[in-house]
Amino acid sequence: MKLAIGSDKSGFYLKEAVKRHLAEKGYQVDDHGTQDFEKGIPFFEVAPIVAKKIQKKEYERAILICGTGMGMAIVANKFKGVYAAVAESVYSATKCRVINNANILTMGGWITAENMALEMVDAFLSTGFTQGLEAWRQSFLKKADQKVAEIENEIYGA
Numbered sequence: 001m002k003l004a005i006g007s008d009k010s011g012f013y014l015k016e017a018v019k020r021h022l023a024e025k026g027y028q029v030d031d032h033g034t035q036d037f038e039k040g041i042p043f044f045e046v047a048p049i050v051a052k053k054i055q056k057k058e059y060e061r062a063i064l065i066c067g068t069g070m071g072m073a074i075v076a077n078k079f080k081g082v083y084a085a086v087a088e089s090v091y092s093a094t095k096c097r098v099i100n101n102a103n104i105l106t107m108g109g110w111i112t113a114e115n116m117a118l119e120m121v122d123a124f125l126s127t128g129f130t131q132g133l134e135a136w137r138q139s140f141l142k143k144a145d146q147k148v149a150e151i152e153n154e155i156y157g158a
Contacts, residue, residue, distance in 0.1 A: 002060070003022060003027050003028065003029045003030070003061055003125075004029075005019055005022075005029050005031050005032070005062065006031065006032040006033030006034075006064050007033040007046065008033065008040050008041060008042055008072075009034055009037060009040025010043075010065075010066050010067035010109045010110060011066045012065075014117055018065070021121065027125075032046065032049045033049075033065075043064075043071040043072050043075065046072070047071070047075035048075060050064055051077075051084070054076075054082050054103055060103065062104045063106075063121060064076060064104055064106045065107050065108070065109050066108065067108055068111060069087070069088075069106035069107045069112075072084065072106040081152070082103065083102045083103050083104065084103075085102035085104070085106065087120055088108070088112060090116070090119045090120050093119075093121070093123045098129065098133065102124075130142065
């Protein structure tokens with residue numbers, strides 16, 4: 001799987017650790033964020049770059065890291081077809097995929113310890129939409145996913 005990643009200055013060191021971890025696991029990771037801690041790119045500039053690439057399906061999934069993860073999520077979620085979820089645990093990183101079909105994981109460099117972040121990233125990338133759920137719940141969530149797409153189409157156009 002080809003992944004996009006990005007951070008601002010506040011998420012730089014955690015992003016670098018995640019990038020190394022993913023490379024060791026054999027993922028192709030393209031970094032669209034801060035490359036040098038001293039020359040940080042603000043979250044509101046990084047998030048649109050990655051969100052547009054997800055929107056165009058250049059990447060299936062992405063990871064964005066800022067101080068809390070919230071700024072990246074707020075900006076990325078402005079783009080149609082982008083579902084960025086802030087996670088602070090392995091459980092939330094898993095459930096954002098299973099229940100919400102998130103395609104961007106956002107994390108906080110001020111909040112998330114490196115070991116936890118790596119486990120969260122692994123969970124996010126190895127989990128599928130509706131994975132492990134009962135048939136009735138899978139059906140419900142797939143209909144919900146379609147409804148979200150309809151709402152987006154009303155807002156952004158088809």
